[in-house]
Amino acid sequence: xxxxxxxxxxxxxxxxxxxxxxxxxxxxxxxxxxxxxxxxxxxxxxxxxxxxxxxxxxxxxxxxxxxxxxxxxxxxxxxxxxxxxxxxxxxxxxxxxxxxxxxxxxxxxxxxxxxxxxxxxxxxxxxxxxxxxxxxxxxxxxxxxxxxxxxxxxxxxxxxxxxxxxxxxxxxxxxxxxxxxxxxxxxxxxxxxxxxxxxxxxxxxxxxxxxxxxxxxxxxxxxxxxxxxxxxxxxxxxxxxxxxxxxxxxxxxxxxxxxxxxxxxxxxxxxxxxxxxxxxxxxxxxxxxxxxxxxxxxxxxxxxxxxxxxxxxxxxxxxxxxxxxxxxxxxxxxxxxxxxxxxxxxxxxxxxxxxxxxxxxxxxxxxxxxxxxxxxxxxxxxxxxxxxxxxxxxxxxxxxxxxxxxxxxxxxxxxxxxxxxxxxxxxxxxxxxxxxxxxxxxxxxxxxxxxxxxxxxxxxxxxxxxxxxxxxxxxxxxxxxxxxxxxxxxxxxxxxxxxxxxxxxxxxxxxx
Amino acid sequence: xxxxxxxxxxxxxxxxxxxxxxxxxxxxxxxxxxxxxxxxxxxxxxxxxxxxxxxxxxxxxxxxxxxxxxxxxxxxxxxxxxxxxxxxxxxxxxxxxxxxxxxxxxxxxxxxxxxxxxxxxxxxxxxxxxxxxxxxxxxxxxxxxxxxxxxxxxxxxxxxxxxxxxxxxxxxxxxxxxxxxxxxxxxxxxxxxxxxxxxxxxxxxxxxxxxxxxxxxxxxxxxxxxxxxxxxxxxxxxxxxxxxxxxxxxxxxxxxxxxxxxxxxxxxxxxxxxxxxxxx
Numbered sequence: 001x002x003x004x005x006x007x008x009x010x011x012x013x014x015x016x017x018x019x020x021x022x023x024x025x026x027x028x029x030x031x032x033x034x035x036x037x038x039x040x041x042x043x044x045x046x047x048x049x050x051x052x053x054x055x056x057x058x059x060x061x062x063x064x065x066x067x068x069x070x071x072x073x074x075x076x077x078x079x080x081x082x083x084x085x086x087x088x089x090x091x092x093x094x095x096x097x098x099x100x101x102x103x104x105x106x107x108x109x110x111x112x113x114x115x116x117x118x119x120x121x122x123x124x125x126x127x128x129x130x131x132x133x134x135x136x137x138x139x140x141x142x143x144x145x146x147x148x149x150x151x152x153x154x155x156x157x158x159x160x161x162x163x164x165x166x167x168x169x170x171x172x173x174x175x176x177x178x179x180x181x182x183x184x185x186x187x188x189x190x191x192x193x194x195x196x197x198x199x200x201x202x203x204x205x206x207x208x209x210x211x212x213x214x215x216x217x218x219x220x221x222x223x224x225x226x227x228x229x230x231x232x233x234x235x236x237x238x239x240x241x242x243x244x245x246x247x248x249x250x251x252x253x254x255x256x257x258x259x260x261x262x263x264x265x266x267x268x269x270x271x272x273x274x275x276x277x278x279x280x281x282x283x284x285x286x287x288x289x290x291x292x293x294x295x296x297x298x299x300x301x302x303x304x305x306x307x308x309x310x311x312x313x314x315x316x317x318x319x320x321x322x323x324x325x326x327x328x329x330x331x332x333x334x335x336x337x338x339x340x341x342x343x344x345x346x347x348x349x350x351x352x353x354x355x356x357x358x359x360x361x362x363x364x365x366x367x368x369x370x371x372x373x374x375x376x377x378x379x380x381x382x383x384x385x386x387x388x389x390x391x392x393x394x395x396x397x398x399x400x401x402x403x404x405x406x407x408x409x410x411x412x413x414x415x416x417x418x419x420x421x422x423x424x425x426x427x428x429x430x431x432x433x434x435x436x437x438x439x440x441x442x443x444x445x446x447x448x449x450x451x452x453x454x455x456x457x458x459x460x461x462x463x464x465x466x467x468x469x470x471x472x473x474x475x476x477x478x479x480x481x482x483x484x485x486x487x488x489x490x491x492x493x494x495x496x497x498x499x500x501x502x503x504x505x506x507x508x509x510x511x512x
Numbered sequence: 513x514x515x516x517x518x519x520x521x522x523x524x525x526x527x528x529x530x531x532x533x534x535x536x537x538x539x540x541x542x543x544x545x546x547x548x549x550x551x552x553x554x555x556x557x558x559x560x561x562x563x564x565x566x567x568x569x570x571x572x573x574x575x576x577x578x579x580x581x582x583x584x585x586x587x588x589x590x591x592x593x594x595x596x597x598x599x600x601x602x603x604x605x606x607x608x609x610x611x612x613x614x615x616x617x618x619x620x621x622x623x624x625x626x627x628x629x630x631x632x633x634x635x636x637x638x639x640x641x642x643x644x645x646x647x648x649x650x651x652x653x654x655x656x657x658x659x660x661x662x663x664x665x666x667x668x669x670x671x672x673x674x675x676x677x678x679x680x681x682x683x684x685x686x687x688x689x690x691x692x693x694x695x696x697x698x699x700x701x702x703x704x705x706x707x708x709x710x711x712x713x714x715x716x717x718x719x720x721x722x723x724x725x726x727x728x729x730x731x732x733x734x735x736x737x738x739x740x741x742x743x744x745x746x747x748x749x750x751x752x753x754x755x756x757x758x759x760x761x762x763x764x765x766x767x768x769x770x771x772x773x774x775x776x777x778x779x780x781x782x783x784x785x786x787x788x789x790x791x792x
Contacts, residue, residue, distance in 0.1 A: 115641070193693035198610040200693075201602040205664030206618075208599065212661035213625055214631030223635075296530060301523045311534045313782065317774035318541065319721035321740040323764040325747055326544050328558055329756070336543060338556015370537065375785070382786030431629055433724060463629050467724065470635055477635055484632040491627045504611060 009243075032497050036037065054163065069169040076162060079169040083176070087185035091423055092165050099158045114148035117141040118239040141234030141241070145226070149218055153210075187486035202229045223481040224248070247478045251486070267449040267456055268483075272490070274361070275461045278436075279429040281365045282372070283422060289369060290376025291414060294384055297377070308380070312374035320371065324438035349351045357458035360440055364459055368435050379421070380414065387413050423498050427491045431463045442468065453479045462487050524722070541767075545761040548760035555753040569761035577734045578762055581742040584652050585720055586768075588738065591656050593716035596663040600711050601704075604667035605696065609682065610672035622665050630662075634728045641729060651729045651736030656727055659718065669784055710784030713777050720770055739766050 004012070005018065012020060062073060066325025072079035113119070118139030125136045172182055185190075192200050224247055232240035254263045297308050317324070330336045331353040338350040353363045387410065395405050415422075436442065442457030442464050448454035453476040454468035462483055467479045543560050548569055550562035573579075597660060637658060641647050646654030648674065685695045701708070719726075723740040730736035737745075743762050745754035774781065 146636065146640070190691070194691040197692035197696075198606045198612055203604045205603040207601045208661035209622065209625070209664050212658065213630070213633060213665065214635065215624065217628050219636050220628075220632045292534065295524045299523070299526060301519065302526060302530070308530050308534065310778070312537060313778060314539050314771060314775065315541070316781075317717070317771040318767045319717070319740070319770060321721050321723055321744065322544070322767055323540060325744065326760070326763065327540050329752075330540065330543065332556065334556055334558060336558060336560055340560075342558065374537070378782055378785045388550045412568065427627070433631065434721070438723065463631065466629060467631055470631075471727075480635070481632065483631050488628045492624070495627070 022174060029497055036496055053202075057170075058163070058166055061166055065169060065173060069166075069173060072165060072169045076165045079165075079172060083172050083182060083189075085172070085182055085185065087188055088168070090167060092161070094281055095158075095161055102154065103151075106147070107154065108146055110151045111145040113139065113144045117144050117241045118234065121239040122236060131343055131351050135236075137235060141226075141228070141232075141239045143235075145222060145234075146219060148463045149215065149222065153215070193212075212223065219480050220484060223477055224485055226478055228477045229479075230473070243478075247482045251482050252478070262448045264452055267446075267452040268486075270446070270449070271456065271460055271462055271465055272486075274458070275430055278361075278365070278461060279426050281430075282429040282432065282435075283426045285365065285369050286372035286376050287418075287422065287425075290373045291380045291384075293373055294377045294380040295410075298381065298384055309377070312377055316374050316378075321438055324367075324435060325372070328371070328439045331363060331367075356442055357444055357446075360459050364439050367439060368432075371435060383414060383417050384410070386417075423495060427495060428510060430460065430461065430491060431487070433467065436461050437467065438465050516727045544592045544760045544763055547757055548764050548771060550757050550760075554755065554757045569757045570765075572758055573761055573765070576758070577737070577741075577742065580735055581737050581739045582765070584736070585738040585740075587654050588652050588659070589716050589719040592659045592719050593658070593712050595660040596715035596718075597708065597711045599663050600667055600715070601605050601708065604669075604671035605662040605674055605700065607610040608671045609679070609700075622630055626665055631724055634725060638728050638731070647729050647736070648731050648733035649735045651726070651733070651738075654664060655719070655722075655726060655738070658729070659722075662670070663715070670711055673704065673784070677703055706780050706783050709777055713774070713781055714784075717770060720766065 003024075009020065062070060067400065068079045068082045071082075075093070076096040077089035078088075080089030080092060082089075118141045120138040122135050122137050124133045126132075127134045175182055205265050217327075225242055225244060226240050226245075227243050228234060228240040229244055232238050234240045250264055251268060252265050254265050256263045256266075295310070296302070297305055302308075332338070333350045333355070337353070338347075341347045342350070353361050354360050391409050392405055395409060400408070436459055440457065440459045442455070442460035444459075445457050446460075453474060454465060454472045456465055456468075460468070466480045466483045466487070469483070533677060546560055546562060549565050549567065550557075551564040551566035551568050552562065607619065609738055638647065641654040641657070644654075646657065665724065682695050685699055690698070718757075719738065723744060726738040727744075729737070729743045730741055733744070739762065743759050743766075745751065746759045746762075
């Protein structure tokens with residue numbers, strides 16, 4: 001698509017300007033993806049080069065180093081000890097001993113079993129004392145996968161520490177050669193609360209994230225390539241094993257199931273489409289209506305500003321599960337809404353809020369507005385107050401109407417400031433488990449999707465589908481993992497594209 | 513005169529609108545309060561005002577496991593509030609104040625981690641916690657561990673706050689010979705009261721509303737449930753006819769303390785949300 005210069009662009013009519021921008025947006029997507037791959041390639045190149053440099057440095061250190069340094073290549077911390085840095089030396093040595101001990105005692109076993117995920121499953125064995133067959137549990141696939149991953153983490157940590165150890169020797173040699181003094185253990189202790197204070201502060205949070213977020217995610221990514229489910233739990237009933245890309249093939253296959261039910265891919269497509277529609281409406285209805293309420297409260301001459309705000313803010317305080325569950329029952333067939341409407345004589349049959357697919361979808365979006373507006377009202381209030389008042393002043397002198405002021409000043413400013421927030425809120429809504437699960441539980445059920453794992457409903461998001469799979473009777477964890485990975489891919493793609501396009505969109509905005 | 517008249521009209525309209533909005537937003541909570549006092553029946557009904565009033569639902573609550581769920585949630589919320597605040601502040605302060613080599617990669621790493629649905633990790637965490645004996649009846653410590661451990665990822669709001677404290681303060685203290693730890697305790701923390709309170713408040717409110725993790729970890733054992741899981745189960749098909757009004761009463765008991773606390777600390781919450789949320 002042809003790119004206009006600024007002057008040419010300004011000459012276009014209003015409709016053409018819009019079309020031009022739309023066209024630029026869509027032609028921008030392949031470019032953004034291309035740029036992404038270029039960046040990835042550059043990253044890989046950088047990593048490769050730096051590994052090469054590190055290796056060369058290690059070899060150089062070994063060739064040119066003295067005997068203390070050379071010994072440190074095999075006994076970590078030896079150089080530190082020999083040069084009087086007792087504290088560091090002991091720590092290095094201790095780490096090496098722990099590592100070697102671990103590898104011999106159990107690490108080796110986990111690594112050896114990792115390619116097969118266990119060889120012998122539970123077996124029935126004759127017990128002479130009890131005179132009956134009892135189940136004997138052998139390998140545990142779950143533990144093998146978990147500790148296998150953990151062992152690999154540990155090995156990486158060891159290699160890194162070893163590298164630090166080599167580097168320190170080289171540094172210490174240089175420092176001593178130039179006639180300066182090395183840091184003592186006391187200096188090291190002081191640096192924990194001073195120069196290296198950031199490491200002290202980060203140690204606990206990062207350990208938590210590594211163990212409770214990163215490790216489980218690596219594990220669950222791997223599960224997508226196994227057949228881990230309720231009937232192959234890896235220990236008490238039968239082992240699970242690697243199945244390659246089978247699960248992805250199932251998820252993306254177009255062959256329908258038994259009894260005329262639709263294929264997995266069709267179900268996935270439907271749920272994904274609804275997830276995107278939901279995220280779009282949930283984000284933008286809340287955004288604009290929240291902004292509207294905030295502007296209404298902010299308007300000159302409105303009384304009890306604080307009172308209105310407090311009423312809305314208080315609804316944030318009440319735990320969502322109470323309000324959502326209660327509202328979901330209010331809209332039920334025999335609930336208060338239908339009951340009131342019927343006793344008023346406005347309807348004579350209960351409205352199918354949760355029974356009909358379209359009704360249910362619209363109702364969840366409406367209730368989400370009820371949930372979201374107070375929060376958005378708070379956020380936008382702060383930003384609205386930051387818009388310089390003289391902008392409006394001069395607009396008013398030029399005779400701009402209220403709507404024009406909104407279109408030309410408020411909205412561009414808001415979009416500019418809240419752009420990143422809108423993106424995170426969009427991806428957050430894609431994974432908005434609470435609202436959907438507590439309101440509908442995914443209902444009404446989609447009968448055509450019965451060939452897929454779990455029960456799939458018309459209001460199910462990918463995330464609630466995932467949850468249903470893991471808690472269902474069959475517990476197809478591998479399918480849940482596949483969905484989780486696909487959710488990640490979708491979220492990451494959207495974020496990357498929007499981030500890459502944001503600046504260019506901003507430049508084309510008539511906002512200055 | 514014409515301008516003034518039109519302004520009066522539009523302001524009146526907005527006032528009416530705001531009244532309508534307030535009513536719509538408050539109605540569910542009024543309904544839940546009224547229904548918790550309904551005595552004549554226990555299932556869901558199509559009218560709001562009870563025909564017979566009484567506190568039966570509240571007294572019945574105490575014959576169920578509800579007090580246990582309540583204490584579970586309260587303890588989890590209290591401990592989480594303290595530990596999570598420490599972790600979040602460590603993380604956000606470091607990322608705001610220090611410039612080190614791994615800073616940018618670290619933030620990108622956490623951004624990418626955050627794109628995975630957190631629920632996925634529950635499957636493995638459940639098995640691990642089960643091996644440690646921290647599930648079912650012992651769910652509370654397990655829950656706290658799960659809540660607190662990855663809370664470092666939610667550093668955005670408080671980092672936004674720390675970014676607004678001028679670094680010249682730090683530099684002046686450095687010149688006077690203070691260590692970095694002393695700067696944090698003696699200079700930054702006293703200035704950070706609003707964000708500390710905001711973090712404590714949000715951390716305390718989180719466990720009250722958590723359903724997914726609590727459901728996994730309690731795994732159907734009543735003694736390990738939190739209020740969300742326990743009350744949710746009262747609304748399933750088999751129990752709703754007998755427990756609906758009890759759910760309302762339980763909901764009121766959960767909502768009241770959290771709301772009162774929130775009311776007192778509202779100022780800080782608003783500051784945190786308006787100041788930090790957008791930058792994230």
